[in-house]
Amino acid sequence: MTVSHALEADVLRRQDPELADVLLGERERQSTTLQLIAAENFTSPAVLAALGSPLANKYAEGYPGNRHHGGCEFADAAERLAVERAKALFGAEHANVQAHSGSSAVLAAYAALLRPGDTVLALGLPHGGHLTHGSPANFSGRWFDFVGYGVDAESGLIDHEQVRTLARTRRPKAIVCGSISYPRHIDYAFFREVADEAGAHLIADAAHPMGLVAGGVAPSPVPYADIVCATTHKVLRGPRGGMILCGGELAERVDRAVFPFTQGGAQMHTVAAKAVAFGEAATPAFAAYAHQVVANARALAAALAAEGLLVTTGGTDTHLITADTAPLGVDGRTARGRLAAAGIVLDCCALPHGDGRGLRLGTAAVTTQGMGSREMTYVGGLLASVLRGGTEAARAREDVRELVAAFPPYPR
Numbered sequence: 141m142t143v144s145h146a147l148e149a150d151v152l153r154r155q156d157p158e159l160a161d162v163l164l165g166e167r168e169r170q171s172t173t174l175q176l177i178a179a180e181n182f183t184s185p186a187v188l189a190a191l192g193s194p195l196a197n198k199y200a201e202g203y204p205g206n207r208h209h210g211g212c213e214f215a216d217a218a219e220r221l222a223v224e225r226a227k228a229l230f231g232a233e234h235a236n237v238q239a240h241s242g243s244s245a246v247l248a249a250y251a252a253l254l255r256p257g258d259t260v261l262a263l264g265l266p267h268g269g270h271l272t273h274g275s276p277a278n279f280s281g282r283w284f285d286f287v288g289y290g291v292d293a294e295s296g297l298i299d300h301e302q303v304r305t306l307a308r309t310r311r312p313k314a315i316v317c318g319s320i321s322y323p324r325h326i327d328y329a330f331f332r333e334v335a336d337e338a339g340a341h342l343i344a345d346a347a348h349p350m351g352l353v354a355g356g357v358a359p360s361p362v363p364y365a366d367i368v369c370a371t372t373h374k375v376l377r378g379p380r381g382g383m384i385l386c387g388g389e390l391a392e393r394v395d396r397a398v399f400p401f402t403q404g405g406a407q408m409h410t411v412a413a414k415a416v417a418f419g420e421a422a423t424p425a426f427a428a429y430a431h432q433v434v435a436n437a438r439a440l441a442a443a444l445a446a447e448g449l450l451v452t453t454g455g456t457d458t459h460l461i462t463a464d465t466a467p468l469g470v471d472g473r474t475a476r477g478r479l480a481a482a483g484i485v486l487d488c489c490a491l492p493h494g495d496g497r498g499l500r501l502g503t504a505a506v507t508t509q510g511m512g513s514r515e516m517t518y519v520g521g522l523l524a525s526v527l528r529g530g531t532e533a534a535r536a537r538e539d540v541r542e543l544v545a546a547f548p549p550y551p552r
């Protein structure tokens with residue numbers, strides 16, 4: 141059964157046409173515009189089927205074999221599959237697959253290792269840190285004393301000397317490595333060395349690259365970090381959710397930090413969908429996909445640079461690109477609006493030095509659709525032309541519609 145059939149034939153259309161129209165509208169939006177948001181992807185029909193399964197009805201507080209509710213035999217089986225597959229996929233001794241989101245996973249990691257008031261070293265927010273890395277608007281900034289390291293003004297690369305100096309002078313209890321917008325591989329061995337020198341725990345927040353790690357195209361944080369947090373959406377292509385990996389010695393602390401400390405009942409339909417996604421990510425087809433994601437990002441970054449955008453760090457190792465549009469005479473916020481009108485959907489991001497904003501884009505979703513380097517070069521040219529005013533938004537919208545029609549995200 142294809143996704144479109146599922147929606148159209150669904151009881152929802154008869155019972156609640158108003159909401160059915162909303163869902164069909166979203167399906168139409170996703171399949172007729174260009175999805176370049178770096179944190180998004182198209183899950184498989186099998187993942188969607190697990191999300192819409194009867195496990196959505198099940199309460200299962202606790203862990204397999206030790207639940208607070210009856211009737212958990214199938215919930216247990218689903219969670220055991222997800223845990224075993226995650227451990228095998230990433231070579232981890234322990235996996236917790238219950239975290240509701242990437243933020244919940246980070247919260248649980250802090251809960252497992254830290255006390256309120258502890259000092260934590262993380263990439264500063266204007267340099268690509270996530271809200272959970274010390275934003276004053278987030279629990280992390282309110283409950284911990286965050287110290288930010290940054291990226292070098294010239295190269296855009298993490299300033300390793302600054303990390304080492306801050307670790308020596310501020311003696312953090314934990315160091316966080318991971319970012320929402322850093323396009324290069326992270327040197328986990330370096331962070332481990334600095335954490336050991338400072339007597340700090342190392343937490344890798346690998347929400348973005350985890351799918352690339354699964355596909356063998358990015359280094360793994362698992363051998364280096366005490367705790368690895370990740371999302372299961374993004375390049376990994378699973379359901380929206382979180383995951384935590386660690387060694388056996390921290391397993392119990394991490395599990396207790398998720399339930400009962402920060403969460404109640406796990407969302408068992410999501411846990412089942414994570415199991416499906418981990419199964420998919422273990423296949424040669426997924427490794428080929430992950431490699432193509434990076435090849436596409438490199439092609440897109442090269443096209444954008446050739447069009448005059450300032451691509452941070454001069455390129456990418458991952459699915460993710462950040463770029464300053466100022467050389468084209470537009471700021472990031474205006475650029476995002478113009479591109480949205482043309483059907484090109486992406487994000488703005490902070491630029492590390494100065495107070496301008498740039499664009500953040502990624503190739504996970506378009507690669508799932510089957511696009512390749514040729515399409516990326518075309519998209520780079522179209523995007524720049526829209527920003528320069530060379531192509532009217534309405535004309536570009538038609539070009540986008542024509543392009544994506546050849547790459548439907550789901551079978552029709």
Ligand SMILES: Cc1ncc(COP(=O)(O)O)c(C=O)c1O
Nearest residue numbers: 179241242243270319320345347
């Ligand atoms: C590095 C990093 N950490 C945490 C998160 C939070 O994930 P979620 O939105 O699922 O809470 C994200 C999401 O983009 C992220 O990129």
